[in-house]
Amino acid sequence: MIYKKMLGHFGPQDWWPIFDVKSGKCEYRGCENYSDRDRFEVCVGAILTQNTAWKNAERALANLSAAGCLSPRKVCLARNLAKLIKPAGYYNQKAKKLKIFAKYWLDKSLLRLASGTPFKKGRKQNLPLCKRGMRGDFLENRAELLFLWGIGPETADSMLLYAFNRPVFVIDAYTKRLCKYYGIEFKTYDEYRKFFESRLPRSAKLYNEFHALIVAWGKMHGGKQNRAAAAKIIN
């Protein structure tokens, strides 16, 4: 299986990278112990890295962190958001996307409080984007996220998988490249997603690691010089 070959070569990736104030860089420490704040940050990162090298998104995160803007409220209030995230590119669009998403987050938080759902009444309900039990809202949330301007399927799925630990397989350019390498191509995003989800055990942990490995492989495969080496890993 390709997964095992990649895992054997690259080792566990411990996605998603979370910004560490002390070191001033993003570090990998798995997603088991995320705070609400961490989850928000993952979502912000997912938007910032749209069609952009992660390194640039990371710079933008560093600016946000330095400005104390890594909370939904601060993002909503910030006047200089576009300036802060400039290194991530498309900064005007992304500033708008972040505003919309942060407002959505706040609204959900308020709704949760207003509906009388206690803040800590079991882990699952503690997730900001949940209203009720788990199964149902996970789909509902995906639809809700997709409804927001600036959040497409990949960004929504990255949030669900990497911030909220939901079993959704994320499809990105690298994933498609990997498929193409094997002569597999589909038209729509969801066809790719179903392809993986229907062939793998339904496990957030597995999807997390697999997609992270695909990105590691994809980065290697991207450069012409390393292409042969990348091919070797999965052959």
Place this chain on the structure above:
DNA sequence: TACCAGGTCCTCG
């Protein structure tokens, strides 16, 4: 200098 990077939206046929 050209092309790419962990996409998404809008417009036009």
Place this chain on the structure above:
DNA sequence: CGAGGACATGGT
């Protein structure tokens, strides 16, 4: 629908 363009910075 599907193709084509806009959005923008930083690395190689």
